[in-house]
Amino acid sequence: MINKIFGFDIAKAGAGRAVTTEYTKYSPHDYDRDIDLPINLYDSPGYEAGKEEDFVKKTIDFLKDKSRQGEKEQVHLIWYLISASSARLTQADIDIIEAINNNYIPAIIVLSKCDIAQPSQKEQLKKVIEEELQKLIKENLCKKIYKIAEVAAQPLISPNGMQICEPFGIKELVNLTTEVLSNSERSDAFIFAQVVDIESKRELAWKYISEASYTSFGVGAVPLPLTAPIGIIGALSYMYSRIMLLYGQNSSILRAISEITLGGMYSFLSDAVLDLIPGTSILTGASAFSFTLASGMSLAKACEELAIEKLPGLEPEVKEELKRRFREKFWNYLKNVKIDPRKTIKIIIDEVGRDFLNKK
Incomplete structure (x- = not known):
């Protein structure tokens, strides 16, 4: 048991x-x-x-x-x-x-x-x-x-x-x-620690995502990749690593990203979506918040799918599949994160969180 x-x-x-x-x-x-x-x-x-x-x-x-x-x-x-x-x-x-x-x-x-x-x-x-x-x-x-x-x-x-x-x-x-x-x-x-109910991990993943999003909010500009303020890199890297480990009982996923350091995780995922934001390598302060939410949700959902499917294959193949799914989801999540000046950040995070947690 x-x-x-x-x-x-x-x-x-x-x-x-x-x-x-x-x-x-x-x-x-x-x-x-x-x-x-x-x-x-x-x-x-x-x-x-x-x-x-x-x-x-x-x-x-x-x-x-x-x-x-x-x-x-x-x-x-x-x-x-x-x-x-x-x-x-x-x-x-x-x-x-x-x-x-x-x-x-x-x-x-x-x-x-x-x-x-x-x-x-x-x-x-x-x-x-x-x-x-x-x-x-x-x-x-x-x-x-x-x-x-x-x-x-x-x-x-x-x-x-x-x-x-x-x-x-x-x-x-x-x-x-x-x-x-x-x-x-x-x-x-x-x-x-448990690996039976993978979907139950989503709520804990959201906890990491929302915490990092609060940290990212208010930053004036976030260059990509790896020239962002230390606080932002730290928040994103911590969020990415916790999500990876949360779903990491799938050993193929773990081995595939094992060489990626905390800072390198930021670079790995930033590189995966940089070309999805044409003509810029700088994200504004509001976009820093949106980027954190979208990238966190994309990574969590991609890892959840791979953990449920128990995807077979060699480490490079799993790594590329993780990146592919992350890219695929990132743009959709980014489009759906709306910064409404009439709403507080807490209200926005709560609304996004409800949708993220309830989607199958």
Whole structure:
């Protein structure tokens, strides 16, 4: 499930036995990617029959230890997995759920392997879980458990080599997780890292675009390329790099632009559209604002499309395709960014943002 959500092999599943024997921390640099993702993941020991007490003790000790540490090391959300096909809630499960709530940690109970569970099994298990949660609520122990999610991340393969059903529940779990992470920075970090719901990244991309647009507004002139005021180059380069990284779980995209520095990103995209503005290499102050909005939206949309399509090919091919799509979108976005002197910049950004976020 972790592998599906974050798009790489962070938790190595084994056949017939639990591979992880201790709580394992995966920091951003452990993710075998070209970038550091802004979250830490903790993978629990395997839950094996006959060793329930040991598992419960390790888990309670782990949660207590993390609760005493600083903000960056604390656990901010738990996915607690229960196999739906087991159709039962064990005492070990109840003990751990109590420990989660005693440490005031938001959690989502994930019913895994729902593809091989009968509907009656799932309903019975959900009923038992709800009953136990109600008991905890009455005892004032349960305030943080949010909901129950049904997931089949990797459905069973039938004898003919086909999956018995399509994977399901992953996107719903991602959306639910974003809701539970009430802190905006934590929610943004999760959206940044996950690769299941690509379209949900658009809102975070817009945050980067609007921030850079505010910075660009009011500048007298913006020469292109690479002779603009440092503040503008910095704002644009930061916006471009954050958008690239936001959608960069597509490794082809990352590798294709990996040699481009922050300042070079500005040059790369400016060169891509310079000939679309005939007869000038200087953008006026108002155009600086429009250029920032249009180029940010164009890059975000191009990266979103490539990430969804998982475009195959060599790095130069992906890079050229990214540039082609960026150019294609830039002019349309630029024409649609109207600077109305009767409106404040905030109103203009809000109007453009609504249109950008709602378009498929």
